[in-house]
Amino acid sequence: MALMGQMMGAPLLISSIIKHAARYYGTTEIVSRRTEGDLHRYTYRDCELRARKLAQTLEALGVKQGERVGTLAWNGYRHLELYYGISGMGAVCHMINPRLFAEQIAYIINHAEDEYVCFDATFLPLVEGVAAHCPKVKGWIMLADRAHMPTDPKVPLLCYEDLLDARDGHYTWPELDENQASSLCYTSGTTGNPKGALYSHRSTVLHAYAAALPDALGCSARDVILPVVPMFHVNAWGLPYAVPLVGAKLVLPGPKLDGASLFDLFEREGVTFSAGVPTVWLGLLQHMQANDLKFSTFRRTVIGGSAVPPAMIRALEALGVEVIHAWGMTEMSPLGTVCKLLARHADLPEEAQHRILETQGRVIFGVDMKIVDGDGRELPWDGKAFGDLLVRGPWIIDRYFRAETPAHDDGWFPTGDVATIDPDGYMQITDRSKDVIKSGGEWISSIDIENVAAAHPAVHMAACISVRHPKWDERPLLVVVKRAGMEVSRDTLLSFFDGKVAKWWIPDDVAFVTEIPLTATGKMQKLKLREQFADYKLPTA
Template identity: 40%
Template sequence: MQSTMQDFPLTIAAILRHATTVHGDRTVTTATGDGFRHTTYREIGADTARLANALRRLGIAGDQRVATFMWNNQEHLTVYLAAPSMGAVLHTLNIRLSAEQIAFIANEAQDQVVFVDMSLAAQLAAVLPSLETVHTVIAVGDGDVAALVESGKTVLRYADLLSRESADFDWPALDENSAAAMCYTSGTTGNPKGVVYSHRSSYLHSMATNVVNGFGIGFGDSVLPIVPMFHANAWGLPYGTMMAGADLVLPDRFMDAKSLIQLIETQRPTVAGAVPTIWNDVMNCLEKDPGRDISSLRMVACGGSAVPVSLMQTFEERHGVQIRQLWGMTETSPLATLAWPPPNVPREQQWALRATQGRPVCGVEARIVDDQGAVLPSDGESVGELEVRGPWITGSYYLGRDEAKFADGWLRTGDVGRIDALGYVTLTDRAKDVIKSGGEWISSVELENHLVAHPAVLEAAVVGVPDERWQERPLAAVVIKDGADVTAQELREFLADRVVRWWLPERWTFVDEVPRTSVGKYDKKTIRARHADNAYEVTEVRD
């Protein structure tokens, strides 16, 4: 028996049609530093068609890659829409990667055209000569393009380009499984790996952002993606907001706390998304200037690294803003789990559940497995590597790289943790950072969390280092606060009250700062390498 339903493809073009018709009067606002500029989805739709015409004229055909090197702004949004809807593939370049990584990525993806914000022109110009397949650079905004021209590439202005084109484009019929966009992981091990999103996966992920159990975006909202459009699709907020017909507020490059508070106060978004660091900065800024008002926000999505409960509590109690922790990665589009308690849960337990990475939104399935790949129970106690699957989870990397990350239809996330009976996921470590001591696992992150709770400690990173007897043992690299004083012995005693005895590090080093990756996470690979090179002065403390 055949289904009688229409064979209707889920595409970015369908989101574009919906937003530009039913919600055509809703606005897109972009920060300009000294103010804001506004447009509507109807106008964005016209510019998107102009841009598609321009890209065709520049020779973009088939599924060629169209790259961006841009902040969150309305022009970036038109590339987000035009490239996939015309059948090409959007490739967002992460401006925070090294020049070498950017060149590797752009060359592997064979990018043809790059859109660049003029505020990033110097940074792109430095790497442009290494971008072998790029023939054209499209400069967005005013300013001197001389540095870009030096590369020998064709350099065009976005505004000029659009001014010559028609606001009608004959959008092609596309297979929903065809490539829509690609994004590279910013993994610290080896070269970045490409994830290629399909129209289908992007559409379904957008629906998930509109679902109440997801971000819950509806046309009553105004959404502020602070998380960059060059990294993990700004958590799907641009497409999701357009699908919902909500207003979109874009901070461009003005992402310091003061600018963000000004933006929130004047543009009154109801939903925002950013990493904890940003909200921490905003909180500190609000403490110094308590008259400011961010209460238009009803919900703030927060992820990228673990969200401190104290941050969530401060926002809720002082500013009436709910922070919802979420977890995901480039490979998961990224919305995978979201931490919100069910109704009728006592207040104390609510905070415990909100401190987890959350539970899978419908569409995503999660499980934990042991070293041998055996599935462990979701009992809140068993610890293993998190695996996920679903229609917006990647099943391979571009060009088949790193096949070991995929098994039996599941993505091996490289995150280690546990799942409770109601699906709440608590991640305790990256698999590569877990310290394997005598066959048992020690969580480096839990040790770090306890260490930073010590009043003298500013930062602390814990890594596994080789040990003759136990294979690996923890090394703690600690940054002491200005003017504070503490010994390894004292810190070890501090920890002894908080973790099991065999977790206590014997090796301690005091450093000026913890090395970080391009996205601001602790660079544990570098710490381990420095330790192997004897670059650290290590104090050994045993009982």
């Protein structure tokens, strides 16, 4: 018979994170830019009290454990209260991405069977548009005080601050089963209907622990952390849990994510660490370069969501900011890999270090990965073999919400990415499996092509897609948005690739456009580009 350990059986619960922050970092600030336009300040102790009032409110409204409560909100203190109040009382916090199409939002609310939906004032027109298509929602709660409620809404509304003011906060967080559902995120649904990833208290707390580790996101009580990545996008990569867990000052940017607004908040609040997708940093860098600005406290940022162009890494480094490349997905809560150098890399030449830092990095503890060929055979970690990337771990989904069959095959979840892994475990995404270009039976990495193009000073944004070719089956087409006020010709741009990639990888043509369509999470929408250029005739065809 196995000898069992004699340790306390305290469950891993989301409420324990905010209780810890309130008890041990009670006076640490949470600063939010509100939809009302002003800056709001309070503490972890205030946040936990209001989260308890919210839990009381939800119980009074009849919300039961396991039922879903939707949120349509920016990164702000009220959204943070929803994260903890909803999950803490045993319900499921369902973060809805407001950048999706209205039809998708209605589908998600109905599929999740949300009892109530809480929303920021910004999204009132959206709510008024979808409410009629969501008949099972019992109430729409506007995240505002009485003074900011609309006078003649098209939908009956409840006032968030009125609801909280009616409660005393004398509430004890229930001791739940740590495997109970805590929160629900849907994929962005670029093809077909969005699918739900239903997280548990255990998976979320473990993910927060791992995210805070020094060689992961490296969160500390000495940091001032501003998540630019939205709280409606995979839990803002776990930062709303990891930051209170370590007791760091939290700065929430609200709806203003332009370069000028972010720079002002970074400087005003002394931000040291942030996280966001490449398109956000592009806007911030442009604002700083145009105004000859420098950071005074900002030192580290995690960039994920899509591959970071090497030119962006160098631009941020020139401003004194360490870029930490990360990779993950909604189905992974989301963190999978983080890129940092090992101790023995310290003596490598700068270019060799950069080649490592441009990869997606190594797994954090809790995630296991491998690459396989088309027949499912595991491929070597030699940095050369391309294969389909599979993952497994305690914060990776077993199946999608309401799906009867597992989302994995023999315990391994297929990410849909094509990758290489080197002998040190550094993984590099070479493409999405649906985006990889197969020319004459050989693979071309669209991401590598885009990274080279993005380094050209006249290129604002670049996407590489496959176009049909009579001889090679597929060839790469480079789609480019020029930087404002700058010019570059097709031939000049194609010659820029000489010596940077294999000759047969160089795109056959360049198409200049005014904009590249983006998904709801800021990624380039290559499916739409492929549809747009479906009949494009290459000069080599």
